Amino acid sequence: xxxxxxxxxxxxxxxxxxxxxAEEGWNPGLNDAAxxxxxxxxxxxxxxxxxEPIACISVVKYNNRFGFLGFYIVKPKYRGLGYGWKIWQRGxxxxxGCNIGLDGVVxxxxxxxxxxxxxxxxxxxxxxxxxxxxxxxxxxxxxxxxDESTLTRYVEGFFPAARAAFYRAWxxxxxxxxxxxxxxxxxxxxxxxxxxxxxxxxxxxxxxNVAIANQLYPSLISAVNEGMPVYLDVPENxxxxxxxxxxxQMTPSFETARMYTKSSPDIQLGRTYGVxxxxxx
Numbered sequence: 001x002x003x004x005x006x007x008x009x010x011x012x013x014x015x016x017x018x019x020x021x022a023e024e025g026w027n028p029g030l031n032d033a034a035x036x037x038x039x040x041x042x043x044x045x046x047x048x049x050x051x052e053p054i055a056c057i058s059v060v061k062y063n064n065r066f067g068f069l070g071f072y073i074v075k076p077k078y079r080g081l082g083y084g085w086k087i088w089q090r091g092x093x094x095x096x097g098c099n100i101g102l103d104g105v106v107x108x109x110x111x112x113x114x115x116x117x118x119x120x121x122x123x124x125x126x127x128x129x130x131x132x133x134x135x136x137x138x139x140x141x142x143x144x145x146x147d148e149s150t151l152t153r154y155v156e157g158f159f160p161a162a163r164a165a166f167y168r169a170w171x172x173x174x175x176x177x178x179x180x181x182x183x184x185x186x187x188x189x190x191x192x193x194x195x196x197x198x199x200x201x202x203x204x205x206x207x208x209n210v211a212i213a214n215q216l217y218p219s220l221i222s223a224v225n226e227g228m229p230v231y232l233d234v235p236e237n238x239x240x241x242x243x244x245x246x247x248x249q250m251t252p253s254f255e256t257a258r259m260y261t262k263s264s265p266d267i268q269l270g271r272t273y274g275v276x277x278x279x280x281x
Contacts, residue, residue, distance in 0.1 A: 001049075004083060006090045009044040009056070011037050017044065017056045020073045022197045026278070027231065029194045029201060031173045036060075039166045039280050043094070044071070047087045054078045059091035059100075060280045062161030066265070067095040069102040070279035088115075099160075099262035103278040109257045117259035122236040123275055126250035130200060130228045133218035139188075140219045143171050143178035146187060151180065154187045158206050158272060159281065160265035170276075177223040181212045188212050191274065193220040199229030205274030210240040213273040217248060233275040241273040 009017070014033035021028045029035075037044070040060040047055030055078065058071040069091060074084040092100070092115070103123060104112050113119070143151055151171065152164050171178040173194060181189035189207035193200050202220050207213035221230055232250060234241045235258075256278055 001082065001086065003050040004047060004054075004086065006045055006047045006087055008042050009046045011041070013046060013053070014044055016046070016053055017058070017071045017073065020056065020075070021071060021279070024073065027196045027198050027201070028279070029173075029196045030175050031194070032277075032279070035166060035169045035173060036277075036280050038169050039163055043067075045087055045091055045094075047074075047083055049078070049083065055083050055087045057087050057091040058279060059094045061095055061098065062163060065098060066161045067098040067100050068279075068281035069095070069100055070277075070281075099260055099265065101258065101260050101265075101281055103256040103258055103275075106255055106257050109259070112257070112259050116261050118261070118264075120258045120260055120264040121269070123233050123256045123258055123278070124236050124242070124252050125254035125256075126232045126234055126245040127253045128221075128230055128248055128250040130221045130224050130226055130230045132226055133222045135215075135218055135222070137215050137219060139181050139183055140179055140215055141182055143180050143190065143192075146180055146182055150187060151190065154180075155190060155204070155206060158204065158268045159276075160267060166280075177220065179216060179219055179223070181207065181216055189216050191216040191220050193224055193230070195224075196231070199231065200224055201231045201233075202274045203233065204272070204276040205232065206268070206271055207273055208271060210244060210273075213241070213244055214247075217244060217273070221248075232273075233278065235269045235272050235275065238269055238272060240270075244273055 175195035189212040
């Protein structure tokens, strides 16, 4: 394809991918570009046509066994011309040999299957508004009050690969609140609420049981500006997580299909009440 080439994004170019994601209605976080870059600085590709960026994809390679694909976007006027397929092929080649995960829109599920992806489960985005909840919970404390290695060890049990640098940035990012449920001896749950282009997202929300999740969620929505949209991405096969969202009058607004090229990894879906990211897992 004359005039079209694909290269690794520079760090500041991730802002372009995030802006395109916002235009698609995906509602990224205000600091996502800087945080995501830490997961894999060479895992973000841009397709350039005659000097104009027109396509992107993220192919974060956590190790030689696992990677995650996201940010697969072509500017609207260039769709259907083969540029998306070209950058897709380059991204898949970068992750060759890995078990690759993605969160794709449900209507594209058949296309992903043709590329070797197998359905695992749906994730459902729920939305509501932030509000003040009348509660005081001694066990719910700021994440920075616990040892960083203890926090990282807890959250990495919910992901098939280590990503300490990403978590370090995620739990300390601007425009966010990070809380943990600490029983005096160990962490039993964790949640982050961060500012997005529209309102806030809670991501992740991990808890050892629904009672703990039911203390973290109201604490998080009470910790930010009141009356703002708030979103929570819930694994559909976690019944307790769905019931938690419904309990707080959240309504479903969007759905993705989580798929993998190999077997579904153990990511503790029964203790996942909110997914960390549709873009990098």
